[in-house]
Amino acid sequence: MREKHAKIVPMLKIKSQIASVLAEKMKAINPDAMGVEEIANMLEYPPDAAMGDLSLPCFKLSKLLRRSPVQIAEMLADGFESPCVSKASTINGYLNFNISDGYLATAVVPEVLSKGDKYGAPTMGQGKTVVLDYSSPNVAKPFHIGHLGTTVIGHSLKKLHEFAGYKCVGINYLGDWGTQFGKLIVAYRKWGNKETVEAGGVDGLVELYVKFHAEAENDKALEDEARAEFTKLEHGDEENLALWRWFVEISLKEYKKTYDLLGIEFDSYKGESFYTDKMPAQVQLLRDKNLLKIDDGASIVDLEEYNMPPCLILKRDGSTLYPTRDIAAAVYRKNEYKFDKAIYVTSAGQSLHFAQWFKVVEMMGYDWYDQLVHVPYGTVSINGAKLATRTGNVILLRDLFAMAIEKVSDIIDQKNPDLENKEKVAEDVGVGAIIFYYLSNNRIKDINFVMEDALSFDGNTGPYVQYTYARTCSILSKNGGEGDGKVIISTTEERNLALALSRFEERVCDAIDSYEPSVITRYILDVAVAFNQFYHNCPILGAQDEATKASRVKLTAAAKTVLGNAFGLICLKKTEKI
Ligand code: ARG
Numbered sequence: 001m002r003e004k005h006a007k008i009v010p011m012l013k014i015k016s017q018i019a020s021v022l023a024e025k026m027k028a029i030n031p032d033a034m035g036v037e038e039i040a041n042m043l044e045y046p047p048d049a050a051m052g053d054l055s056l057p058c059f060k061l062s063k064l065l066r067r068s069p070v071q072i073a074e075m076l077a078d079g080f081e082s083p084c085v086s087k088a089s090t091i092n093g094y095l096n097f098n099i100s101d102g103y104l105a106t107a108v109v110p111e112v113l114s115k116g117d118k119y120g121a122p123t124m125g126q127g128k129t130v131v132l133d134y135s136s137p138n139v140a141k142p143f144h145i146g147h148l149g150t151t152v153i154g155h156s157l158k159k160l161h162e163f164a165g166y167k168c169v170g171i172n173y174l175g176d177w178g179t180q181f182g183k184l185i186v187a188y189r190k191w192g193n194k195e196t197v198e199a200g201g202v203d204g205l206v207e208l209y210v211k212f213h214a215e216a217e218n219d220k221a222l223e224d225e226a227r228a229e230f231t232k233l234e235h236g237d238e239e240n241l242a243l244w245r246w247f248v249e250i251s252l253k254e255y256k257k258t259y260d261l262l263g264i265e266f267d268s269y270k271g272e273s274f275y276t277d278k279m280p281a282q283v284q285l286l287r288d289k290n291l292l293k294i295d296d297g298a299s300i301v302d303l304e305e306y307n308m309p310p311c312l313i314l315k316r317d318g319s320t321l322y323p324t325r326d327i328a329a330a331v332y333r334k335n336e337y338k339f340d341k342a343i344y345v346t347s348a349g350q351s352l353h354f355a356q357w358f359k360v361v362e363m364m365g366y367d368w369y370d371q372l373v374h375v376p377y378g379t380v381s382i383n384g385a386k387l388a389t390r391t392g393n394v395i396l397l398r399d400l401f402a403m404a405i406e407k408v409s410d411i412i413d414q415k416n417p418d419l420e421n422k423e424k425v426a427e428d429v430g431v432g433a434i435i436f437y438y439l440s441n442n443r444i445k446d447i448n449f450v451m452e453d454a455l456s457f458d459g460n461t462g463p464y465v466q467y468t469y470a471r472t473c474s475i476l477s478k479n480g481g482e483g484d485g486k487v488i489i490s491t492t493e494e495r496n497l498a499l500a501l502s503r504f505e506e507r508v509c510d511a512i513d514s515y516e517p518s519v520i521t522r523y524i525l526d527v528a529v530a531f532n533q534f535y536h537n538c539p540i541l542g543a544q545d546e547a548t549k550a551s552r553v554k555l556t557a558a559a560k561t562v563l564g565n566a567f568g569l570i571c572l573k574k575t576e577k578i
Contacts, residue, residue, distance in 0.1 A: 012506050014084050015040040018054065018097060021082045029065050029075065052089065052096030053499060059093050069093025083107075101489040104498035105551075109487045112501055112558040120504035120565050122512070125166030128340040131333050132158050132168060135264075136346075138175030139251040139271075140184050140205040143258065144394040145449075146347065149377035151397070152435050152571060153443055154345040155264050156517035157375065159569045164512055169337050170264075173329065174271030176248050180209065182230030185243055186222060187212040202254040205247060234276070234319075258398050261431055262571055270329075278328040279320050282364075283313060291363055301360050311356040323357040330361060334368055341371050343515070348376035348444060375515045378446040380438070400449075405430030407455050408463070412578075419577065428573035429463050430455075436462030439521045439570055460525050466575040468528040469567065472560035473576040475540055475553070482557035485550020493534040497555060500530040501562050508569070517570050524566045531559045 019040035026033035039056075046055040056076070058069040065072050073090035080088035084107070086100035112119045134154020137143040158168050187208040188197070197204040216222040233240040252269070259265065283299075286292045292299045297316035303309065312321045333342060344354060354374035362369035382395055409426040412419055419425060437454035441447055457463045476482060489495050504523065511519035540556060543549035564574050 012040070012509075014099060014103075014502065015043050015054065015506075017082050017084050018043065021080060022056065022076060025076050025080075026061075026065065029067075033064060046094075046096060049496075051091065051094070052087075053099045054097045056095040056097075057093070058095055099499060099502075101495055104495060104502065105487040105489045108498055108502045109554060109558045112561050113482070113554065116561060117565060117568075119561055120163075120508055122164045122505055122509050124509070124512070125161055125164040128165075129167045129169065129337055130158075130161045131171060131337050131339040131342045132161070132345070133171045133173050133343065134158075134345040135255075135259075135266075136171075136173040136175060136271075137251075137255060138178075138180070139248050140180060140202065140209055141175070142206050142394050143202070143255055143397050145380050145382065145397055145400055146394075147397055148380055148400070148434075148438055149347065149443065150345045151258075151262070151264070152438060153375065153377055153517055154343075155262070156439065156520070156570045157343060157345065157512075157515060159571070160508065160512050160517070160520070163508060163565075163569060166340075169268065169333075169339075170266045171268045171270065171333070172266040174248070174252075174269060174273075176244075176271035177273040177276065177325075179227060179230050181233055181240075181244050181247065182226035182228070183212045183216075183222075184209055184247060185229040185233070185240055186226045188243065197250065202251050205250060254398075258401070261401055261427070262435070263573070264571070272325050272329075275325045275328045275332065276320075278332055279324050282328045282331060283320075283324065285364055286313060286360075289364060291360070301363065303356060303359055306359055308352065308356055308359065311360050323353060323360070326353075326357050327361060327364075330357075330372065331366070334366070339368075339371065341373060343373045343375055345375045345377070348378060350374075351376050373515065375443070377443040380447050380449065382449040383451070401431055401434060403451065404434050404455060407451065408433065411455070411457075416578070421577070425575060425578060428575050429466055429578065432462040432466050432572045432575075434462070435571055436465065436521060439517045442518055443516060462572060463578075465524050465528045465563070465567075466572065467578050468531055469560065469563045470575050470578045471535065472531065472556050472563065475556050476560065478541060479553050483550050483553050485547065485554055487554050488547065488551045490548075491534075491538055493530070493537045494552070494555060497527075497530040497534045497559060500527045501558055504562050504566065511569070520566055520569050524563065524570075524572075527559060527562055527566070531556075531563075534559075 016036060019036045022039050023034065023036045026039075042060060043054045043056055046052055056073075058072040058076070061072050062069055067075070070090070070093050073093050073095040076095050077088045077090050084099055084103040085097050086102075087098040089096050089098075115121075132154055134157075135147060135151040137147055155170070158170050162168050184205060191211055192204070192208050197208070200207065212222065212226070229240060233244055248271075283292075286299075286301065291301050292313060293302050293310075294300075295310065298312060299314035300310035300312055303311055311323050313324050314320060330342060333339060346354070351374060354372075358369060358372050358374070361372065382400070405426050408430040409422070412422055412426055433454045437449065438447065440460065453459060454461060455463060457467060487498075489498060503526075507519055507523040511517060534552075534555065538552060540552040541549060543552055567574050
């Protein structure tokens with residue numbers, strides 16, 4: 001589902017200003033030509049900057065304006081005037097625009113500085129609510145690198161939506177219910193004890209779970225015992241409930257360490273268990289609507305008409321399933337939060353599951369079915385090694401971050417041993433490196449982590465962009481603040497930087513429209529590269545005269561603002577010193 005909204009502000013504002021002039025000119029040719037917004041959306045960024053900063057492909061207008069693209073481009077260019085355009089020129093049916101330096105200096109950069117941490121924020125979410133279901137590890141199972149995607153993509157989407165004015169509810173839909181608890185209870189009673197589990201935390205629980213599977217290979221009765229214990233739990237057995245609560249608590253405590261490291265907080269931890277008493281009403285509704293079919297004793301919703309396998313609602317023994325819970329949870333959340341959009345971030349392996357139960361929600365007659373959005377992502381491997389679940393032999397998220405932090409620590413010790421706050425910096429840069437590397441690709445692509453690449457200070461990496469941010473901070477602090485000079489743009493580097501800054505809001509909108517945080521990562525790189533070229537070619541504090549110096553300091557401050565705002569959208573810490 002893609003939301004349509006008016007794209008109007010900075011680069012968008014520039015686009016709409018150009019488009020309104022174009023609209024007038026087109027009207028003179030054909031009175032029922034296009035509207036401003038439609039034209040604004042046709043404006044493209046030319047692949048080669050020598051062709052201009054924005055371009056209108058006129059062949060798309062041939063039919064409407066009944067002329068050749070070349071003629072149209074010429075007619076529209078003739079006498080084109082707008083405060084933000086310094087030149088309108090034509091090449092082969094393209095009408096190209098150069099954004100004026102004066103406009104960048106007097107409108108764009110001052111806007112960045114005056115809006116500060118609000119700069120780049122779209123307003124499309126005002127008055128709307130989004131519910132985001134993400135991270136959601138399964139209690140007593142490892143919180144491993146397969147969860148990296150749902151955790152950081154989910155959180156970025158939350159930040160992006162908040163930035164756009166949405167009221168956001170972040171939900172950690174903990175996998176805190178299911179037969180694994182029967183297994184764990186059996187294993188704990190047979191082989192575990194309070195002290196070791198308390199000392200071992202989740203690892204202790206995972207160990208028990210793994211041992212259960214190893215033992216069950218030879219002793220089939222164990223599975224039956226586990227099922228029986230889970231049934232007791234479902235029926236409210238006090239002893240089992242107490243154990244279950246304890247397992248959940250231990251696991252949460254552990255997950256929260258990783259969330260703290262990432263700066264993630266959830267608004268709700270209502271996990272799967274919360275919905276046990278909310279399913280019967282939905283199952284009844286399915287029955288009332290004649291949607292349930294009995295298939296080999298199980299209750300299913302037939303989805304053949306939609307080219308999907310059936311959605312399983314009840315097992316033969318009447319117990320509920322994953323889709324049943326998701327349906328009940330969605331209904332609950334709709335009533336509770338009145339969401340305009342509910343986003344679910346999971347691995348692409350669950351795409352069918354979501355497509356199925358979204359369809360069932362539609363068939364049940366809930367008219368908000370089209371507000372449900374599944375955001376899938378690809379697999380993660382490390383140095384080529386895939387994940388092995390079940391055996392317990394997995395790379396934990398916590399270890400992945402620890403590894404990165406340690407390596408950054410080593411680098412700091414070598415390069416900058418006197419850095420103050422070394423540990424905190426290593427943590428921010430190590431964590432940032434993982435996040436940035438992970439979010440650099442389109443989410444659906446499978447990713448292979450190469451730690452050295454992620455941690456490099458001179459590739460397209462987290463350390464590189466955080467270092468760039470620290471550089472802006474250091475310049476400003478040496479200058480004693482951003483001063484109050486006027487911005488003057490006279491070099492290509494200054495111009496490119498200002499142009500990059502002007503595009504922020506548009507990129508935020510793109511990221512939200514496509515549920516794609518990588519749009520922001522790439523944007524951050526654009527700004528970092530533009531800033532570093534500016535830094536290397538245009539002396540800032542050592543500029544030839546005071547006015548130039550004051551102007552360049554202002555540009556630096558604007559770059560810092562935009563980088564900082566963009567970092568916030570992908571959970572990257574703003575490192576002031578590295
Ligand atoms: N706990 C599940 C897992 O780890 C993910 C839950 C995703 N959210 C949902 N509403 N189904 O696979």
